[in-house]
Amino acid sequence: MTAFTTSADGTRIAYDVRGEGPPVILVAGAMQFRAFDPVTSAMAGLLSARGFTVINFDRRGRGESARAPSFTLLNTLEDLHALTEVAGGPVTLVGNSSGGAISLAAAAAGLPVSAMVLFEVPLGVEGGADGKQNLDGLRERIAGTSPDATVEYFMKDMPTEWLEGARNSPGWPVMTAMGPSLEADFEALAWTQSAPRTELWKSITVPTLALVGEQTLPIMPPAADSIAAHLLHARRESIPAANHSWEPEVMAARIAAFLSE
Structure with a gap:
């Protein structure tokens, strides 16, 4: 319950x-x-x-x-x-x-x-800059007008078939609704390189x-x-x-x- x-x-x-x-x-x-x-x-x-x-x-x-x-x-x-x-x-x-x-x-x-x-x-690699770059890019898309773009950006480094499978699944609208909450995920990963x-x-x-x-x-x-x-x-x-x-x-x-x- x-x-x-x-x-x-x-x-x-x-x-x-x-x-x-x-x-x-x-x-x-x-x-x-x-x-x-x-x-x-x-x-x-x-x-x-x-x-x-x-x-x-x-x-x-x-x-x-x-x-x-x-x-x-x-x-x-x-x-x-x-x-x-x-x-x-x-x-x-x-x-x-x-x-x-x-x-x-x-x-x-x-x-x-x-x-x-x-x-x-x-x-990412210890001391790398990719985490901060990914976070900045995600925040730009969260501030934009396309929920799809936010999730697509978050998944950009994953296997292509994962993104295609997600985009074509009934769960895609559920995933795009979660877009703003992905900020903490990328922020935590960026923190590990800080x-x-x-x-x-x-x-x-x-x-x-x-x-x-x-x-x-x-x-x-x-x-x-x-x-x-x-x-x-x-x-x-x-x-x-x-x-x-x-x-x-x-x-x-x-x-x-x-x-x-």
Whole structure:
């Protein structure tokens, strides 16, 4: 059943809670919210059955969460802070794709994070300028008049068939409606290039597992290696997964095993 909490700027954030045990918050990537992402919802149920309290929420401007006056990374971190208060203590963040960059930013900002599991965070090269360029370009399109152009720009570096499949799917209008909320995704990725990562992430001391699929895009293994190299207590592993997606049973089992170590 959907519940609601209120973020610092008054935006209402929708979430559901399953299970009882150590709290886990699922941090969605670019094109995800509960009703549009049955894979993550299925995984939430499987993970909760393994003895965890799992909070799955709709990021602002998506699903049942309210549209908001702004969609910055800071806004999203404030939303996460409100959810940690719902959880009642330190939480594990499970960040999917760009949600992993948001999770890193949350931990670096001092939110009460006890562990992280990050799946295929598409980090650019350390110190690169592409993240800032992508953010600037996205903001220009969000300010424009074409919702299609915003999502097309966001997906410009993904495989061409992914964009074509999305554009020709019934879900395209849902994706274009999420356009403004993509600002936090690109802002989080730009943040990871804003300073040397050893400096940027020096306050992150929680156990972290950086996961990549056994079949994945070329950017993903070096990105996971960078996370493992620049966080004090992090390691990188591969799991059976392909096409920037995972099976609910596989992911639930790996998260549960990591958190029980």
